[in-house]
Amino acid sequence: MIKIDLDVMLAMRKMTSLELSERIGITQANLSILRTGKAKAIRFSTLDAICKELDCQPGDIIKYSKED
Amino acid sequence: MWNRKRSVTLSIVVCFMFVGILTAALFLGPWFVKFWFTVYRGWDASGEAMHKMSTLFAACFYPCAVFAYSTLYSLLRLLFNIKKNQIFIDINVKYLRRVSWCCFAVAFITFVGGIFYVPFFFVTIPAAFVGLLLRVVKNIMQNAVALREENELTI
Numbered sequence: 001m002i003k004i005d006l007d008v009m010l011a012m013r014k015m016t017s018l019e020l021s022e023r024i025g026i027t028q029a030n031l032s033i034l035r036t037g038k039a040k041a042i043r044f045s046t047l048d049a050i051c052k053e054l055d056c057q058p059g060d061i062i063k064y065s066k067e068d
Numbered sequence: 069m070w071n072r073k074r075s076v077t078l079s080i081v082v083c084f085m086f087v088g089i090l091t092a093a094l095f096l097g098p099w100f101v102k103f104w105f106t107v108y109r110g111w112d113a114s115g116e117a118m119h120k121m122s123t124l125f126a127a128c129f130y131p132c133a134v135f136a137y138s139t140l141y142s143l144l145r146l147l148f149n150i151k152k153n154q155i156f157i158d159i160n161v162k163y164l165r166r167v168s169w170c171c172f173a174v175a176f177i178t179f180v181g182g183i184f185y186v187p188f189f190f191v192t193i194p195a196a197f198v199g200l201l202l203r204v205v206k207n208i209m210q211n212a213v214a215l216r217e218e219n220e221l222t223i
Binding site: 030 | 217218221222223
């Protein structure tokens with residue numbers, strides 16, 4: 001199962017979710033869907049913007065685990 | 069000019085007209101059956117055959133009317149949802165499924181009635197066919213709902 005883990009990177013960059021959502025140009029509601037794992041897919045453009053703002057690699061925020 | 073909203077409004081008006089026609093038919097049905105068989109077929113109004121035919125029509129028509137009301141109610145709810153721009157939602161799939169089953173129920177009732185009065189089969193086949201068509205539309209709608217959900221949850 002693929003999981004999005006933004007909280008660790010947000011804490012490392014000392015950034016709030018509100019600030020991130022404003023910087024990458026998505027609503028807080030959509031960022032919340034992403035953080036809570038309810039999202040079914042992520043666009044490359046969104047992933048690109050997140051990686052750019054958090055200065056990280058996709059692998060830093062996307063995790064794979066075997067259990068569902 | 070003619071647009072999508074006016075088209076939906078027209079469908080709603082037509083549905084309400086059908087509710088009126090159906091309600092009128094509930095009251096005028098027995099009279100119409102008697103009128104048809106006595107005037108056009110020359111049957112005796114108080115004869116045994118007329119009595120049997122009236123009973124058969126009542127036994128078929130009134131259960132069908134229940135399903136017809138259920139269909140019209142579902143169609144109206146569906147149209148009001150479309151008017152509110154809520155098209156690809158689960159509840160609309162449920163309404164389409166209900167309408168489809170109502171068509172199959174009417175087909176079954178008229179099939180049984182057709183054993184005793186063959187012209188009922190002229191209702192059975194179209195009702196079953198419309199039921200089948202609606203079932204396909206329901207399956208398409210179900211997939212559209214899943215696509216919409218996936219699209220909405222793509223960030």
